[in-house]
Amino acid sequence: MPSHVRALPPASPGITGLWRTTRPRDFFRQAHRLVPWFALSAAILALAALALGLGIAAPAVDQGDAFRIVFLHVPAAWMSLAIFVAMALLSLPTLTHRQRLSPILASALAPTGALFAFLALWTGALWGRPTWGSWWVWDARLSSELLLFLFYLAIVGLQMAIEDPRRADRASAVLTLIGVVNVPVVYFSVQWWSTLHQGTGIALNVPEAGVAVSTLGTSLMALAFAAYTVAAAMARAENTILERERRSNWVNDLRNANALG
Template sequence: MGLFGINWYRYAAPQAFYPLAGKMIPWFAAIAVTLGISGLYISLCIAPTDFQQGEVYRIIFVHVPAAWMSMFIYLVMAGWAGIGLALNARLSFMMAQALAPTGAMFTLLALVTGSLWGRPTWGTWWVWDARLTSELILLFLYIGFMALQSAIEDPRRADRAGAVLALVGVVNVPIIYFSVEWWNTLHQGASIGLTRAPAMAAPMLWGVLLMALAFWAYTIVVALMRVRCVIAERAREAHWLNEMREST
């Protein structure tokens, strides 16, 4: 028995987690929609014009949350992969697998919205500076993880190989985050940090934070939806395998 009198270890079994995940999805979906609508309202209707960039700066409200999520999801994915390897827990591997496509999606969105921001402000869609290049490598890491998982037929071996790749790739995340400090990049430094006051007006900051929280709740929703798919698909495959063995 653990916290709140619930035996949490019970939910480490995929078949026990499946209905729990189903119950959690509508709650996080409601949080995501509520935060998303308030975030969009502040971002597009309340936040003032940036005195340097004009209205184009509003791309920040999707670009920065997407970029944060692209790195954060990778860390969580690698965390699940590490737990999976250490404890040989099937559900942990499945969580890593469920997060990868959403992480790749946010990485792509960060790159595309960054490009749409770079064209009017820098005069170019793309530049091979350290921030942009390391974020592109992150996209390749996500794609590599998914390709490796789907290329190996035996799910246990696929899980382990994917987990090793995910863990090795973790080194890229601090490189992305600190690239703007370590190298002379065209990309600007961080305006929001944990150790100092943010360098932007309060409504701008609120817009970014609400959108980031909305993206976070959204990620939980789609990760839970996808892990349910993975659990159901693997259960079906195992079922078929057993039937085949019995009939031969």
């Protein structure tokens, strides 16, 4: 063999290979370091969004101050969809490669996804009552978002009901892949059917000068919710990893070094 072939660096495992070999303990080390920073970013972003949404923005022409609910409602609804898509993507390596970390992350995301789906429905009802004159209508957008919330509850319930973690992981992954079909239905429902709910995007019937404030406020709140989701899901995944690997040496060593507090 010519010498220059041996001199080549070892082949990179690539993203797929890297992902396949990622161990929960490696993730734990990174998450433990990153959670406080994501939590801090979420708090700062949320304060900036609140200042815009509650303090600076002018009320919308047709909705009055009920419009300020939109600064929570739209980001919460976005997160409820984005988290489900992330869980569906994580379900694939769980089923095809029995990846150990992906089901831990997927189940760590589920309760936070349920939280945002609930908030989207709750803030929507509180916005709908003064604006439409109704807390709830069975239109396509509201009904499919309710179904999304129920899928989240079913996935969380499945995790708690099945004792064996491997079986629970696979069952949740299958249910997530069924439920993800509903995500585009939620998103496009306002185009596919005639709904009372207005079209995709941020409702912007505000005075001309207010459009920038509304867009910025909603975007900042969406970033705050996203940072919060990462922090909460990482913290929950840390808990799961500690529980599943409590008998392993690395957990023992961290515990003895008081590095978990």
